[in-house]
Amino acid sequence: MKNYKVALLAGDGIGPEVMKEAVKVLKLVEERNADVAFELNDVLFGAAAYFETGKAFPEATKQACDEADAILKGTIGLSHEESKKIPVDEQPERGALLPLRRRYNTYANFRPVYLPKGVAHFSPLKAEVIGEGLDIMIIRELVGGLYFGEKETGVDENGKRFVREVLEYDEDQIRQIITVAFEVSQKRKKVLHNIHKSNVLKSSVLWNEIVEEVAKDFPDVEVKNILVDAAATYLCLNPAQFDVMVMENMFGDILSDQGGGILGSLGLMPSACKGPEKSYYEPSHGSAPDIAGKGIANPYSMIGSVALMLEMSFGMEQEAKNLWNAMQSVFAAGYSTPDLSKDGEAELITTAKFGDLVCEAL
Amino acid sequence: MKNYKVALLAGDGIGPEVMKEAVKVLKLVEERNADVAFELNDVLFGAAAYFETGKAFPEATKQACDEADAILKGTIGLSHEESKKIPVDEQPERGALLPLRRRYNTYANFRPVYLPKGVAHFSPLKAEVIGEGLDIMIIRELVGGLYFGEKETGVDENGKRFVREVLEYDEDQIRQIITVAFEVSQKRKKVLHNIHKSNVLKSSVLWNEIVEEVAKDFPDVEVKNILVDAAATYLCLNPAQFDVMVMENMFGDILSDQGGGILGSLGLMPSACKGPEKSYYEPSHGSAPDIAGKGIANPYSMIGSVALMLEMSFGMEQEAKNLWNAMQSVFAAGYSTPDLSKDGEAELITTAKFGDLVCEAL
Numbered sequence: 001m002k003n004y005k006v007a008l009l010a011g012d013g014i015g016p017e018v019m020k021e022a023v024k025v026l027k028l029v030e031e032r033n034a035d036v037a038f039e040l041n042d043v044l045f046g047a048a049a050y051f052e053t054g055k056a057f058p059e060a061t062k063q064a065c066d067e068a069d070a071i072l073k074g075t076i077g078l079s080h081e082e083s084k085k086i087p088v089d090e091q092p093e094r095g096a097l098l099p100l101r102r103r104y105n106t107y108a109n110f111r112p113v114y115l116p117k118g119v120a121h122f123s124p125l126k127a128e129v130i131g132e133g134l135d136i137m138i139i140r141e142l143v144g145g146l147y148f149g150e151k152e153t154g155v156d157e158n159g160k161r162f163v164r165e166v167l168e169y170d171e172d173q174i175r176q177i178i179t180v181a182f183e184v185s186q187k188r189k190k191v192l193h194n195i196h197k198s199n200v201l202k203s204s205v206l207w208n209e210i211v212e213e214v215a216k217d218f219p220d221v222e223v224k225n226i227l228v229d230a231a232a233t234y235l236c237l238n239p240a241q242f243d244v245m246v247m248e249n250m251f252g253d254i255l256s257d258q259g260g261g262i263l264g265s266l267g268l269m270p271s272a273c274k275g276p277e278k279s280y281y282e283p284s285h286g287s288a289p290d291i292a293g294k295g296i297a298n299p300y301s302m303i304g305s306v307a308l309m310l311e312m313s314f315g316m317e318q319e320a321k322n323l324w325n326a327m328q329s330v331f332a333a334g335y336s337t338p339d340l341s342k343d344g345e346a347e348l349i350t351t352a353k354f355g356d357l358v359c360e361a362l
Numbered sequence: 363m364k365n366y367k368v369a370l371l372a373g374d375g376i377g378p379e380v381m382k383e384a385v386k387v388l389k390l391v392e393e394r395n396a397d398v399a400f401e402l403n404d405v406l407f408g409a410a411a412y413f414e415t416g417k418a419f420p421e422a423t424k425q426a427c428d429e430a431d432a433i434l435k436g437t438i439g440l441s442h443e444e445s446k447k448i449p450v451d452e453q454p455e456r457g458a459l460l461p462l463r464r465r466y467n468t469y470a471n472f473r474p475v476y477l478p479k480g481v482a483h484f485s486p487l488k489a490e491v492i493g494e495g496l497d498i499m500i501i502r503e504l505v506g507g508l509y510f511g512e513k514e515t516g517v518d519e520n521g522k523r524f525v526r527e528v529l530e531y532d533e534d535q536i537r538q539i540i541t542v543a544f545e546v547s548q549k550r551k552k553v554l555h556n557i558h559k560s561n562v563l564k565s566s567v568l569w570n571e572i573v574e575e576v577a578k579d580f581p582d583v584e585v586k587n588i589l590v591d592a593a594a595t596y597l598c599l600n601p602a603q604f605d606v607m608v609m610e611n612m613f614g615d616i617l618s619d620q621g622g623g624i625l626g627s628l629g630l631m632p633s634a635c636k637g638p639e640k641s642y643y644e645p646s647h648g649s650a651p652d653i654a655g656k657g658i659a660n661p662y663s664m665i666g667s668v669a670l671m672l673e674m675s676f677g678m679e680q681e682a683k684n685l686w687n688a689m690q691s692v693f694a695a696g697y698s699t700p701d702l703s704k705d706g707e708a709e710l711i712t713t714a715k716f717g718d719l720v721c722e723a724l
C-alpha cells in the first residue's frame with residue numbers, strides 16, 4: 001500500500017473551480033488502484049491566503065508543502081486593478097509563487113505544447129501548418145535569471161527614478177537544466193532546440209558553452225541552436241519542426257505562452273515543475289479573474305497537471321496515459337467549455353460536467 | 363531643391379542583394395521628384411566590414427553616418443558556426459548594430475505588423491483569425507534594458523563560471539518611449555496596449571508608473587495593460603485586437619519577431635529606428651546566410667524601410683504611400699519570391715525582378 005501526501009493549493013480566481021475537478025479525478029484514480037491512497041491537504045495560497053492571513057504563502061502552507069510528496073497548485077493572481085490592494089512584495093506572484101519555486105528549487109519546468117490532430121481545430125493556425133499534430137516539450141529553467149536576481153529601485157542624485165535588476169546564472173544552474181533537456185530529448189526524437197540570444201546576452205554565451213559541453217555526453221542527440229526571436233517566428237510559421245526546446249526562465253515564460261496561443265488556449269497546457277526532491281504541478285494559465293466563479297473554465301490544464309504528477313512523482317505511467325486519453329475523448333465526443341469554444345462549434349458544458357465526463361471516460 | 367544624404371549600410375548575407383533594390387527605388391523616386399536629390403554613400407558595416415578592416419563599425423562608416431540625414435541599413439550577421447571566427451565583441455551585433463543604435467540614441471523602434479487582406483494568405487493563421495487584416499504598430503524601446511546594461515562574466519571563488527547582466531531603465535528613458543507611443547496611438551485608434559511583466563520585474567513596476575503619469579496628458583487614449591506572456595498568447599489567438607503596442611527592448615525583440623511569424627515572414631516587416639536627431643531604417647529580418655547570393659530573398663522589408671524613411675525622415679508621405687501600394691500591387695498581381703511562396707502558389711520571381719516590378723508599378 002502506497003500512501004501519497006498531496007498538498008492542494010487551489011489559489012485565486014478560477015483556481016478553486018478547476019482544483020475541484022482535479023480532486024474528483026484523483027479520488028477516482030485512488031478508487032481504481034487498491035494499493036494507492038492519496039492524502040489530500042487543502043491549504044491557503046496566493047491572494048486568498050493574503051486576505052485571510054496577511055501572507056500570500058503562510059507558514060501553515062509551507063509546512064503542508066514540506067510534508068507533502070507532491071504539490072498540486074491551481075492558479076493565483078488578481079486583476080491589474082485589484083492587485084494594487086496588496087503591497088508589491090506580498091502580491092501572489094512575488095509573495096507566493098516565486099517563493100514556492102525557490103523553496104523546492106523546482107528548476108525544471110515542463111510545458112507540453114501537445115495538440116493531437118483530433119483537437120487541432122482549437123488552434124488559430126491553419127491545418128496545413130499543424131500537419132500531423134504538434135508534440136513539443138518546452139523545458140524552461142525556472143529558478144534563475146531575471147526572476148531571482150537582485151533588484152534595486154531608487155532615485156539617483158538628480159532626483160530621477162531608476163531601476164536595475166540582474167539576470168544571473170552560474171554554470172551549475174545551467175548544466176542541471178541542460179542535462180534534463182538532453183535526457184528528455186534522448187527518450188524522444190533526439191533533436192534538441194537550444195533557444196538563446198548569444199548575439200546580445202552574455203548569459204547566453206555561457207549557456208551555449210555549457211550546451212556544447214553537456215552535448216558530449218549525449219552524442220546521439222542533435223543540437224539545433226536558434227535565437228529566441230527566430231524561435232518566436234518559427235513557432236508560428238512551422239511549429240511542427242520542434243520536438244524538445246530548452247531555454248532560460250524569461251524566454252520560457254514568453255515562448256511557452258506563445259505555445260498556449262498556438263494550442264488555442266493556455267487552458268490546454270498543463271505543467272510540471274521539477275525539483276531535486278519535490279515537484280509541483282500547475283496549469284500554465286492564469287487565474288482568469290474575469291471568468292472566475294462562472295463554472296465555464298476548462299479544467300483540462302489542471303487535470304493534465306494531475307496526469308503529469310501521477311507520471312513524474314508517483315511513477316503511475318499507465319494511469320497518466322489513461323487520463324490523457326480520457327480527456328481527449330471528451331473533446332472527441334464533441335464537448336467543450338465556453339472559454340474554449342463558441343456555441344455551435346461544440347456542445348458547451350460546465351467545468352464540473354467536463355470533470356464528470358473525464359471520470360466517466362476513465 | 364532638397365538634397366538628402368543617405369548612408370547605405372548593406373551589411374552581410376542577403377543585405378547587399380536587397381539593398382540594390384532599395385537603391386533602384388530611391389533613384390526612381392528622385393527622378394520623379396524634380397526638387398529632391400539623394401546623395402547615396404555606400405559604406406562597410408557588419409561582418410563584411412570586420413573582415414575587410416578589422417572593425418565591424420569602422421571609423422569611415424561612423425563618419426558617413428554622422429554626415430548623413432538618414433541611414434539605410436541592410437542586414438548583418440553570420441551563421442552560428444561562421445560567427446565563431448570573430449571575437450565576441452566584434453561580432454556584427456555587438457560590434458556594429460548595437461553601437462549604431464547607441465551612437466544615434468535611436469530609442470524608438472517602429473515595427474509594423476501590417477497585413478492587408480490581399481496578402482493575408484501569407485500568414486500561418488486562419489483567415490477567420492485575421493479577419494479584415496492586421497494593422498498593428500509595435501513600438502519597442504531600443505537603447506535600454508538588458509541590451510545596454512553592465513555585463514560581467516567570471517569565475518567565482520569555487521572555480522565556478524558565472525555571468526551577471528543588468529536590465530536597467532530610468533524614468534526619462536521610459537517616458538520618452540511611452541510618450542512616442544501615446545502620440546502614435548492618438549493618430550490611430552486611440553487604444554494603447556502596454557506590455558509589461560510587473561508581477562515579476564521591478565523594471566515593469568516603474569515602467570507602469572510612468573505609463574500612468576504620461577497617460578494624464580493623453581486623456582483620449584485608452585490604455586490596456588497586458589502581461590508580456592499573455593500578449594504572446596493573444597498575438598496568436600486574436601491579433602486583430604491590437605493597434606499600438608509599446609514595450610521594453612527584449613520583449614520587443616521577441617514579440618516583434620512573433621509578429622513576423624504571424625505575417626508569414628519577417629521578410630514582410632520593415633522597421634524604423636528613430637533617434638532625437640537622426641533615424642535609421644532596416645528590415646526586421648536577419649541576414650539569412652543560407653539563402654544569400656541566390657537572388658531569392660524578397661526585398662519587401664527593405665523597400666518598406668525606404669518607405670518609412672521617406673515618410674519619417676524626409677516628410678514625403680505621398681511617395682511613401684505610393685511605394686506601399688506599389689509593393690502590395692506586385693503581390694496582388696500574383697508575383698512572389700521563393701523565400702515567401704512555394705511554386706504553384708504564386709509566380710516565383712527573383713529579388714531583382716521584384717524590385718523592377720515595384721518600380722514599374724510606381
Ligand SMILES: CC(C)[C@H](C(=O)O)[C@@H](O)C(=O)O
Pocket residue numbers: 077093097253284561562591
Ligand atoms: C505568474 C507568473 C509569476 C508566472 C511566471 O512568470 O513564471 C507565470 O506567468 C508562469 O508562466 O508560470
Ligand SMILES: CC(C)[C@H](C(=O)O)[C@@H](O)C(=O)O
Pocket residue numbers: 199200229439455459615646
Ligand atoms: C541582431 C540583433 C542584435 C537584433 C536585436 O536583438 O535587436 C535583431 O534581432 C533585431 O530585432 O533588430
